Amino acid sequence: MADIVLQAEGVTRDFEVSRPLLQRMLSGEARRTLRAVDDVSFSIEKGTTLSLVGESGCGKSTIARLAVGLYRPSSGEIRFEGQPLSAARAQAALRRRMNMIFQDPYASLNPRWRVRDIVAEPIRAFGLLSSAKDIADRVGQLLTQVGLAAADGEKYPHEFSGGQRQRISIARALSSEPDFLVCDEPTSALDVSVQAQILNLMRDLQQQFGLTYLFISHNLAVVRHMSDRLGVMYLGRIVELGAGETLFRAARHPYMRLLLEAIPDLAMVGRTRTPVGGEVPSPIAPPPGCTFHPRCPLANERCRVEKPLHAVVDGVAVACHAVAEGRA
Amino acid sequence: MGGLARFLDSDFLYSFKRSPVALISAIVLAICVGAAVLAPILAPYNPFDLASLSLMDSFHPPAFESEGDASHLIGTDDQGRDMLSAIMYGTRISIFVGLLAIGFALTVGITVGLVAGYMGGAVDAVLMRIADVQLTFPAILIALLVDGILRAALPREFHSKMEIWVLIFAIGIARWPQFARTVRGSTLVERGREYVMAAQVIGLSSRRIMISHILPNVLGPVLVIATLNLGLAILDEATLSFLGVGLAPTEPSLGTLIRIGNNFLFSGEWWITIFPGLTLAAMVLSINLLGDWLRDALNPRLR
Numbered sequence: 001m002a003d004i005v006l007q008a009e010g011v012t013r014d015f016e017v018s019r020p021l022l023q024r025m026l027s028g029e030a031r032r033t034l035r036a037v038d039d040v041s042f043s044i045e046k047g048t049t050l051s052l053v054g055e056s057g058c059g060k061s062t063i064a065r066l067a068v069g070l071y072r073p074s075s076g077e078i079r080f081e082g083q084p085l086s087a088a089r090a091q092a093a094l095r096r097r098m099n100m101i102f103q104d105p106y107a108s109l110n111p112r113w114r115v116r117d118i119v120a121e122p123i124r125a126f127g128l129l130s131s132a133k134d135i136a137d138r139v140g141q142l143l144t145q146v147g148l149a150a151a152d153g154e155k156y157p158h159e160f161s162g163g164q165r166q167r168i169s170i171a172r173a174l175s176s177e178p179d180f181l182v183c184d185e186p187t188s189a190l191d192v193s194v195q196a197q198i199l200n201l202m203r204d205l206q207q208q209f210g211l212t213y214l215f216i217s218h219n220l221a222v223v224r225h226m227s228d229r230l231g232v233m234y235l236g237r238i239v240e241l242g243a244g245e246t247l248f249r250a251a252r253h254p255y256m257r258l259l260l261e262a263i264p265d266l267a268m269v270g271r272t273r274t275p276v277g278g279e280v281p282s283p284i285a286p287p288p289g290c291t292f293h294p295r296c297p298l299a300n301e302r303c304r305v306e307k308p309l310h311a312v313v314d315g316v317a318v319a320c321h322a323v324a325e326g327r328a
Numbered sequence: 329m330g331g332l333a334r335f336l337d338s339d340f341l342y343s344f345k346r347s348p349v350a351l352i353s354a355i356v357l358a359i360c361v362g363a364a365v366l367a368p369i370l371a372p373y374n375p376f377d378l379a380s381l382s383l384m385d386s387f388h389p390p391a392f393e394s395e396g397d398a399s400h401l402i403g404t405d406d407q408g409r410d411m412l413s414a415i416m417y418g419t420r421i422s423i424f425v426g427l428l429a430i431g432f433a434l435t436v437g438i439t440v441g442l443v444a445g446y447m448g449g450a451v452d453a454v455l456m457r458i459a460d461v462q463l464t465f466p467a468i469l470i471a472l473l474v475d476g477i478l479r480a481a482l483p484r485e486f487h488s489k490m491e492i493w494v495l496i497f498a499i500g501i502a503r504w505p506q507f508a509r510t511v512r513g514s515t516l517v518e519r520g521r522e523y524v525m526a527a528q529v530i531g532l533s534s535r536r537i538m539i540s541h542i543l544p545n546v547l548g549p550v551l552v553i554a555t556l557n558l559g560l561a562i563l564d565e566a567t568l569s570f571l572g573v574g575l576a577p578t579e580p581s582l583g584t585l586i587r588i589g590n591n592f593l594f595s596g597e598w599w600i601t602i603f604p605g606l607t608l609a610a611m612v613l614s615i616n617l618l619g620d621w622l623r624d625a626l627n628p629r630l631r
Binding site for chain 2: 065068069070089092095096098099100102103104107108109110111112121122125126169172176
């Protein structure tokens with residue numbers, strides 16, 4: 001078995017959403033928590049991409065932040081290169097090897113900093129190079145690598161377009177020479193034409209440097225382009241996890257099947273569609289049993305009471321009673 | 329493009345040239361500051377040199393009055409001090425106290441605001457409640473209180489040497505909460521941005537993130553407030569000196585001059601209090617108008 005770069009086991013993350021203490025005491029309310037990520041397990045092999053896909057609010061971004069240690073799990077464990085993440089992050093040599101690319105290219109670059117300082121920040125923080133000339137050369141090289149000019153380093157972020165800013169963000173992420181990159185919806189804020197350029201750049205870089213990606217997205221087409229393995233999330237849980245192509249060809253979980261149904265297809269013009277009914281329930285008060293049951297066409301009494309566990313069939317883990325019972 | 333060339337070409341300067349209020353305020357302020365800074369060169373007399381004072385010269389009316397004397401353009405006070413020189417030196421002291429007090433308040437306010445906003449939680453709650461409590465009292469009351477406590481605490485022989493620093497400290501302490509509140513608000517916004525997260529991912533310390541990432545992005549609004557507060561701090565100093573707890577008559581600030589003159593207002597020697605008063609009003613007004621203009625000029629939504 002290939003090396004596992006990042007492994008999550010039973011990771012759960014709760015956020016407190018209570019009102020302020022004083023108000024709570026006056027109205028006698030209890031503390032309220034929101035379970036953003038619920039008992040999630042996955043592992044990512046070296047040099048591959050694991051994508052997580054799901055609707056807004058399903059906990060994708062929380063997982064991204066958990067994976068780089070910006071949040072701590074409420075329970076469960078994340079291991080980086082075999083070590084607990086918090087221990088790995090305490091060592092600069094290991095911390096250097098993970099980095100992150102963010103969703104909003106307009107918020108992820110400090111507007112008061114020149115691009116060369118933004119890209120050089122990880123180099124300086126980890127003391128990878130010391131002389132000013134070496135740093136300048138390296139920044140120029142990184143900028144060229146992501147398709148910008150070395151001279152662009154003199155400019156400020158506001159002088160660039162969204163796609164160019166995302167390239168700067170990638171150059172910054174690469175400057176600490178990482179092996180593992182967490183990409184939190186890196187193309188969702190970009191025009192479709194620019195999305196493809198950025199995705200191709202990321203794939204080229206992956207091949208060139210043997211990078212491992214945790215790729216977060218809500219866009220199935222983007223995910224299909226990028227993933228080796230794919231996890232489908234619904235309300236904080238991974239409902240189906242397996243090889244990317246397998247899931248696209250033969251999805252089992254009713255949620256993933258509904259998502260695939262919803263993709264417009266020119267060959268199927270005039271076909272009647274089954275729209276996904278209902279809204280995503282509030283994660284503060286999730287439905288009992290399988291959280292997808294209020295919207296699921298296959299739901300029965302058992303789904304309303306009992307939480308489904310993952311069952312692995314043909315290398316694909318699915319959490320669904322209907323699949324397990326052969327009703328799907 | 330060089331820094332100067334970029335400045336000359338900026339919207340900022342354009343908006344300045346187009347605003348007559350800003351232009352006139354800047355000119356008035358420049359005259360006040362120029363006269364204050366260059367007082368030792370420009371002033372016709374040295375009002376601090378007690379040996380040169382003569383009671384024979386006291387209560388000269390301004391030169392344009394019938395009994396006026398051309399050697400004292402706007403008259404003399406009860407000690408025989410030349411009013412014009414006294415006002416120039418007084419403005420110097422007022423500006424000095426105002427600037428240092430605001431500088432002190434800014435330092436405290438920005439530090440508290442950054443820490444409260446970035447750390448959040450209990451630290452934030454405690455620091456902001458302190459600021460809130462202080463904001464319920466008028467600034468001048470706080471300044472009076474601090475000034476009183478410090479005077480009582482310091483040994484007598486230090487009083488004359490320290491009183492200007494006591495004054496600066498008292499005014500600064502009275503004015504920090506406003507800066508802290510503003511900085512905290514902007515810090516809360518910036519803290520949630522992804523560039524801060526990018527710095528956290530590579531493991532930068534909170535201190536470094538606050539200083540090199542957040543501070544440059546929250547400084548704009550607070551500097552505008554600082555400008556407006558500079559006027560208020562100068563008024564604080566004048567008020568304290570007027571109430572007699574500020575600077576001594578031997579080294580008079582504008583407030584001290586107004587207080588001295590106030591004693592003679594109803595006996596006909598109006599110039600002793602009116603001229604320092606006018607100077608103070610003109611200076612504070614132009615600082616406030618400039619601050620207002622700066623606020624609008626730096627707010628892209630108001631353009």
